[in-house]
Amino acid sequence: ARGRARASFGMSNFGSKGAMLVTDIAQSAKGTIPPYNDELARAVVDEAQEHHRSILRLIGDIQKTGASLDEAKPDDAASILVHHQAVLRNKRALLVYLNERMRRVRALRWEVGTGLPEVVAENLSHSERSFFTQYAALVNKYQGRRGGVGLNLTLDPAPPRDHKVQVRVLEEYGEVVTRDGAVDLRKNTVHLLWRDDAQPLIAEGVLEKLDDN
Amino acid sequence: LGTRAFQMDEEEDLASQLGPRTSQVHDTDVSKLKRAFVNEKCAPEILPFEFDLVQRVVAAVDSRESVVASARASASTGPSSAADDLQTHVFQSELNRVRFLLRAYYRTRLFKIENHAVWTLKEPAVLARLSTLEKEYATNYANVVEEHFGSVLGQMPEGYGSMLQQIEEQDAAWDMVPEPNLDKHVFCLVKQDRGDVMLDPDDPENTMDLERNDIIMIRYRLIKTLLEENAVDLM
Numbered sequence: 001a002r003g004r005a006r007a008s009f010g011m012s013n014f015g016s017k018g019a020m021l022v023t024d025i026a027q028s029a030k031g032t033i034p035p036y037n038d039e040l041a042r043a044v045v046d047e048a049q050e051h052h053r054s055i056l057r058l059i060g061d062i063q064k065t066g067a068s069l070d071e072a073k074p075d076d077a078a079s080i081l082v083h084h085q086a087v088l089r090n091k092r093a094l095l096v097y098l099n100e101r102m103r104r105v106r107a108l109r110w111e112v113g114t115g116l117p118e119v120v121a122e123n124l125s126h127s128e129r130s131f132f133t134q135y136a137a138l139v140n141k142y143q144g145r146r147g148g149v150g151l152n153l154t155l156d157p158a159p160p161r162d163h164k165v166q167v168r169v170l171e172e173y174g175e176v177v178t179r180d181g182a183v184d185l186r187k188n189t190v191h192l193l194w195r196d197d198a199q200p201l202i203a204e205g206v207l208e209k210l211d212d213n
Numbered sequence: 214l215g216t217r218a219f220q221m222d223e224e225e226d227l228a229s230q231l232g233p234r235t236s237q238v239h240d241t242d243v244s245k246l247k248r249a250f251v252n253e254k255c256a257p258e259i260l261p262f263e264f265d266l267v268q269r270v271v272a273a274v275d276s277r278e279s280v281v282a283s284a285r286a287s288a289s290t291g292p293s294s295a296a297d298d299l300q301t302h303v304f305q306s307e308l309n310r311v312r313f314l315l316r317a318y319y320r321t322r323l324f325k326i327e328n329h330a331v332w333t334l335k336e337p338a339v340l341a342r343l344s345t346l347e348k349e350y351a352t353n354y355a356n357v358v359e360e361h362f363g364s365v366l367g368q369m370p371e372g373y374g375s376m377l378q379q380i381e382e383q384d385a386a387w388d389m390v391p392e393p394n395l396d397k398h399v400f401c402l403v404k405q406d407r408g409d410v411m412l413d414p415d416d417p418e419n420t421m422d423l424e425r426n427d428i429i430m431i432r433y434r435l436i437k438t439l440l441e442e443n444a445v446d447l448m
Contacts, residue, residue: 045368052370087370088379094365095389102361106327127364134357142323142350149319149346150271156316160309195309 014051014086017044018093025100033104036125041094048090051083058083101128109136110154111203155199165198167191167207176201242269243311248446250318255400255447256440257433258393259325259333261342267315274311281305322347325393330355331377332392395434401445403427412436 021040028034058080062072072080105128108120114136121129142148173185178197185191185201190210201207249263284301287293326333326347333339333351343351359376366374373380377387407423412435421429428448429436439445 041365045365048373049368049370052373084380087373091366091369091373091379094369095362098362098365102358125364127361131357131361134360135354138350138353138357139323142346147346151312151316151319153316153320153323156309156313159313160306 014082015089015093017047018090021097022093025097031104031107033101033108033120033123035123036101036128037097038125041097044090044094048087051086051090055080055083055087102131105132106135108132109139113154113200113204114140154203155196160195162195164192165195165202166210167193167198167202168210169206170208171206173201173206242266242273243307243314246270246311246314246318250314250321252440252447253318253321253325257395257397257399259322259329259339259342260440262322262344262347263318264344267318270311270315274308274315277304277308281308323350326351327354329391329393330358331387331390335387335390395437396432398430399433399436400448401429401431401436401439402448403429403445405444407439407444410439 017040021037021044024034024037024040058076059069062069062076101124105124108116109132112120116124116129116132124132139153140148143151143153168190169185169187172187175182175184176197177183178194183191183193185206193207198207198209202209245266246263249260249266253260281301281304284293284297284304288298288301322343326343330351333343334355340348340351362376363374366376375381375389377389378385379388403423403425405423406425409420410423411417411420412431413419423429423439423444436445440447
């Protein structure tokens with residue numbers, strides 16, 4: 001009997017692909033975005049379509065006997081319900097996967113800025129890259145002087161202590177114009193910069209903040 | 214003699230004013246903004262936008278910034294006293310702190326909007342707490358998310374493609390909309406003597422004696438009204 005049931009359906013245990021998809025993102029380190037698992041996501045969607053076809057077939061079979069759905073036998077009703085729940089389960093797994101990745105993509109805008117590093121971009125799906133661009137634009141608009149609050153919200157993730165910070169240059173960056181004039185950011189040089197000037201560069205990894213201790 | 218007596222009366226009046234009620238007399242906009250930010254950070258749901266307060270603070274920051282800028286400009290061209298330099302330094306530090314508060318206040322609210330975008334848009338009482346810019350942000354954000362999810366959900370079987378309902382049903386509830394957890398526990402500082410207060414309508418006999426300066430830990434839902442009335446601050 002078991003063999004026959006498997007053969008007629010011919011696919012893996014219900015929900016296992018969905019579980020794999022969720023595990024994929026759940027097991028990844030929090031600050032990272034692993035490559036978009038397009039193959040698995042598609043498989044989960046296809047499985048949902050397979051379940052749906054089964055539902056339609058079962059409904060069709062019932063209607064062929066001339067009975068209404070309400071009059072369906074408990075076995076048939078149960079089958080339909082199980083397939084329906086399987087679709088919902090797959091939908092949920094997909095959304096968990098998408099949602100968690102979306103949270104991490106959002107965080108990128110706040111940590112890295114509007115320029116998406118190539119190493120990260122290649123792990124995102126096309127839709128995720130599109131989402132990032134649109135989300136970044138939303139934040140820009142909200143922060144902007146015209147039609148926004150006029151304050152760069154990515155600065156000051158922590159309360160400020162000094163208004164000048166000592167920084168060491170990690171990457172050759174060239175000359176920057178600050179409030180005090182031009183500063184040449186040569187690799188391994190140490191500078192005393194205004195917080196507002198230094199912060200974005202610290203976030204990008206160009207500068208390293210030197211603690212007073 | 215008559216004048217001196219009048220002066221002494223005035224001084225006594227002033228002294229009594231600066232006595233126990235000092236904290237109220239010196240409740241500056243910055244300290245209000247700090248409280249607004251801390252409340253916002255601790256509350257699970259978004260609180261009413263402090264439009265007037267923010268407007269005043271922004272105006273004060275702008276004017277102070279020009280003072281600092283011109284002080285620095287004149288200091289670089291001519292002589293400046295140590296006192297002036299110190300004052301500029303102090304003003305600059307204060308400016309940094311206030312800007313941090315503003316940024317953090319805006320940010321905290323934006324993240325709350327993002328995490329519960331659909332719920333915020335569909336609950337009129339919640340939507341009313343957003344600034345105009347935030348309302349625009351919430352709408353646009355929800356649309357961007359819908360488009361992104363839609364790229365996958367659009368391939369789901371018919372009737373299962375909605376972001377709001379598990380299965381599309383006319384006149385059924387939107388069962389896929391997350392809402393903030395109002396039963397989260399928060400720490401509160403009581404600011405007014407309220408005596409015996411009934412907090413939990415499900416447990417009306419269990420009242421709590423709330424006195425000024427009490428600190429309690431309680432479910433947010435039960436003190437939500439007190440917070441709206443400005444009788445408590447979250448910590």
